[in-house]
Amino acid sequence: MSDSPIAVEQHGPELLHHFADADQQRDAATLGMWLFLATEIMFFGGMFCAYLIYRFWYYNEFAAGSRSLDIWLGTINTAVLICSSLTVALGVRAAQMGKRKLLVILLLLTIVFGFAFLGIKGVEWYGKYKEHHIPGNSFNVDDLVRDYPQLHIDPRHEQIYFSLYFAMTGLHALHMIIGVGLFVFLTYYAWKGRYTPKYYTPVEMGGLYWHFVDIVWIYLFPLLYLIDRHR
Amino acid sequence: MSEHIMSSKFYYTIWIALLCLTGITVAASFIDLGPFNAVVALVIATVKALLVVLFFMHVKYTSEKLTKIVIVSAIFWLFLLLALSMADYATRLWT
Numbered sequence: 001m002s003d004s005p006i007a008v009e010q011h012g013p014e015l016l017h018h019f020a021d022a023d024q025q026r027d028a029a030t031l032g033m034w035l036f037l038a039t040e041i042m043f044f045g046g047m048f049c050a051y052l053i054y055r056f057w058y059y060n061e062f063a064a065g066s067r068s069l070d071i072w073l074g075t076i077n078t079a080v081l082i083c084s085s086l087t088v089a090l091g092v093r094a095a096q097m098g099k100r101k102l103l104v105i106l107l108l109l110t111i112v113f114g115f116a117f118l119g120i121k122g123v124e125w126y127g128k129y130k131e132h133h134i135p136g137n138s139f140n141v142d143d144l145v146r147d148y149p150q151l152h153i154d155p156r157h158e159q160i161y162f163s164l165y166f167a168m169t170g171l172h173a174l175h176m177i178i179g180v181g182l183f184v185f186l187t188y189y190a191w192k193g194r195y196t197p198k199y200y201t202p203v204e205m206g207g208l209y210w211h212f213v214d215i216v217w218i219y220l221f222p223l224l225y226l227i228d229r230h231r
Numbered sequence: 232m233s234e235h236i237m238s239s240k241f242y243y244t245i246w247i248a249l250l251c252l253t254g255i256t257v258a259a260s261f262i263d264l265g266p267f268n269a270v271v272a273l274v275i276a277t278v279k280a281l282l283v284v285l286f287f288m289h290v291k292y293t294s295e296k297l298t299k300i301v302i303v304s305a306i307f308w309l310f311l312l313l314a315l316s317m318a319d320y321a322t323r324l325w326t
Contacts, residue, residue, distance in 0.1 A: 027295040034298050038305035045309045052313060053320045071257065078253050086246040089287045096236045211288045215280045221253075222272035226260035230268075 014199035026201055033205045037212050044216055047168050051223060054164065058157035059228075064141075064148045065161035066227035068133065070124060074225040077120050078217065084113035085214045088207045095200035100193055103203070107187040110210065114180040121173055128162070135163045151231060165224055172220060175213045182206050235292040245286045252279050 019025035055062045091106035125134075132140040141158045186206050189195065195203055256275040264271060285291040290302065 023294070027293075027298070030293065031295060031298050031301065034301045034305075038301055038308075041305045041309050042312070045312050048309075049312055049316050052317060056317070056321060071260070075253065075257050079250060082246065082249045082253065085249075085283060085287055086242060089242045089245075090239060093236060093239060093242065208288055211283050215283055218279045218283070219276050222256055222260075222276050226256065226268070226272050228268060229260055230263040 012199070013194075014196070022198065026204075029201045029205060030208075033208050037208065040212060044168075044171070047164070047171065048219070048223075051164050051168065054157075054160050055227075058154070058160060060148075060151040060231070061153055061157040062161045063228035063231055064144045064151050064153050065158060065165065066225060067148070067229055068131070068144055069165075069225050070127065071225050073120055073124050074221055077117050078221045080113050080117045080120065081214045081217050084110050084117070085211055087113065088210045092200070092204050092207045095190070095195045095203040096197055098197040100190065100195075103190045103195065104187055107183055107190055107203075111180055111183050111187065114176055114183070118173060118176055118180075121169065125166075125169075128166075133162050134166065135159045148231075168220055168224065172213065172216055175216070179206075179210050179213055182209065235289070237286075241286070245282055249279055249282060252282075 015022050015025060019028065087106045087109045091103055091110065094103040094106055128134055131143065132138050139155070139159055139162070141153065141155050144158060145153045145155070183206060186203055190203065252275050256272055259271045259275070260268060262268075284302070290299065293299065
């Protein structure tokens with residue numbers, strides 16, 4: 001490049017050479033992330049659609065399945081995720097202000113909340129395993145048929161509720177695991193001091209992903225846990 | 232998106248609002264509202280999602296209009312998926 005008439009400026013990650021300025025680069029990253037989240041909405045959307053159809057058909061079985069879940073563990077998990085979204089939002093703010101230590105602490109707190117959520121989810125799943133509520137050969141809902149005689153439960157339809165429950169919470173938990181993995185990377189690089197007030201796009205994008213997974217749970221919680229407690 | 236830094240007090244306010252709405256939606260599920268239980272639960276969930284999208288995800292302050300178009304289109308596409316599917320399944324028993 002020494003014979004080039006134009007001096008080639010050296011760019012850091014805060015402004016790659018194909019962007020006009022830092023604002024444009026950040027807007028491009030944000031737009032790309034939201035496009036990805038749009039595909040994620042459709043990804044989860046297929047499951048929400050299946051849920052809607054089967055809830056419409058087998059309402060009583062869905063109500064009974066919903067009441068067999070632990071509403072308090074679900075509520076605690078919702079609160080845990082909301083707290084994690086707060087630490088993420090404050091983390092992005094810390095990155096904007098260049099507070100490295102605070103950023104690392106908030107990212108670590110987010111990871112702790114993420115593990116807390118997954119742990120509580122695991123406890124719930126284990127409870128369902130012990131109750132034989134996991135669809136498959138040992139699936140048995142005689143307890144629900146006995147407890148809710150007024151609902152006239154068909155075990156095959158009850159199995160559809162639990163299939164959707166495990167598919168939806170499982171896919172959500174997979175997203176949580178990926179999120180925790182992302183945040184481990186973010187924490188490492190934040191600790192290394194890579195993120196500055198001029199360049200914190202990865203923190204911001206990781207945050208968008210985390211908030212999105214939180215929003216999915218905000219809908220899953222009422223749809224799976226709070227269906228109908230009065231029949 | 233650019234250099235719009237919110238005060239931490241602002242984020243705490245949103246956080247408290249989200250926790251309160253969670254409490255309200257759980258409490259509402261114990262009251263018998265008939266078919267309106269589902270409506271109340273979904274309205275509260277949507278308010279919570281809006282708070283997260285607008286303030287935690289900074290969409291309210293983004294300068295990029297394209298981002299907002301993408302978000303609205305994504306929700307519209309989801310609505311199409313749900314509405315057209317239900318237009319079939321919900322009307323199959325009609326004679």
